[in-house]
Amino acid sequence: MRKLGRNEPCWCGSGKKYKACHCAFDNKLEGYFYQGALVPPREIIKNQEQIQAIRDSAKINIAVLDYVSRNIRAGITTEQIDRWVYEKTTQCGAIPAPLHYEGFPKSVCTSINEEVCHGIPSDHVVLKEGDIINVDVSTNYKGYFSDSSRMFCIGQVSPEKKRLVDITKESIQVGLEQVKPWGFLGDMGQAIHDFARKNGYSVVREIGGHGIGLEFHEEPWVSYVSKKGTEMMMVPGMIFTIEPMINMGTDEIFVDRENGWTIYTADAMPSAQWEIQVLVTEEGYEILSY
Ligand code: MF3
Numbered sequence: 001m002r003k004l005g006r007n008e009p010c011w012c013g014s015g016k017k018y019k020a021c022h023c024a025f026d027n028k029l030e031g032y033f034y035q036g037a038l039v040p041p042r043e044i045i046k047n048q049e050q051i052q053a054i055r056d057s058a059k060i061n062i063a064v065l066d067y068v069s070r071n072i073r074a075g076i077t078t079e080q081i082d083r084w085v086y087e088k089t090t091q092c093g094a095i096p097a098p099l100h101y102e103g104f105p106k107s108v109c110t111s112i113n114e115e116v117c118h119g120i121p122s123d124h125v126v127l128k129e130g131d132i133i134n135v136d137v138s139t140n141y142k143g144y145f146s147d148s149s150r151m152f153c154i155g156q157v158s159p160e161k162k163r164l165v166d167i168t169k170e171s172i173q174v175g176l177e178q179v180k181p182w183g184f185l186g187d188m189g190q191a192i193h194d195f196a197r198k199n200g201y202s203v204v205r206e207i208g209g210h211g212i213g214l215e216f217h218e219e220p221w222v223s224y225v226s227k228k229g230t231e232m233m234m235v236p237g238m239i240f241t242i243e244p245m246i247n248m249g250t251d252e253i254f255v256d257r258e259n260g261w262t263i264y265t266a267d268a269m270p271s272a273q274w275e276i277q278v279l280v281t282e283e284g285y286e287i288l289s290y
């Protein structure tokens, strides 16, 4: 990395002089680097202007999920959810990020019961009493990305499924408590994994969260079975998702052979997922979308 002069403009694009911006940050990070920490690349450190633009995107993301929350019920199809997400997102001047993303055919992921994630909305899938469903909304507003997902219980669901949904939601809070600058993503990953296991559940290993903001999926890849003190260091200006997939039975999964997208649990037991998007701040964290 080229050393910047103290009076040169900062590499983050803030327009401020380096000495008044990321100079102290770089010195601190360099110290950790020489101690062997995996430090984040500059491309994923956001400046204040970018953070504000991502907050604006996240507001739309939340509004779309709120709309789904108010309207989801037994008897509708997942195709209907897709239409709501497309319409609400575009009405706000944004684009649903999943649409045509690496060939994904729809505007949202809808994953029911034993579907772990990346369920594809369809005319043929009707929500019925007792289902649990994850609705995963990702938003591109003026080129800035946000991503979050929620679980919905359709009518009366079994106590076992309800508990899975609730514990998975609680696991996000448990993970969040570990999010602070100069800590490690593994601190968060292990906290979630330990919490899920303590409650009798398993955590999906192969699929994780991701950095986000300037792209839909950025570095780092975020595991929820990682170990304390490992993985990338969390630093102010970093944005990533916390989105563990927690299974009632085995952690083993497989991919739908026909559509190439949808992930299922190997034992057909239910899986739940909640997703939030967080910014690491000087003090701790800020939740951008949920
Ligand atoms: N929100 C999902 C994720 O980050 C989106 C997956 S890509 C899609 O994992 F094309 F399936 F939407």
Ligand code: CO
Binding pocket: 147, 209, 210, 241, 243, 275
């Ligand atoms: Co995501």
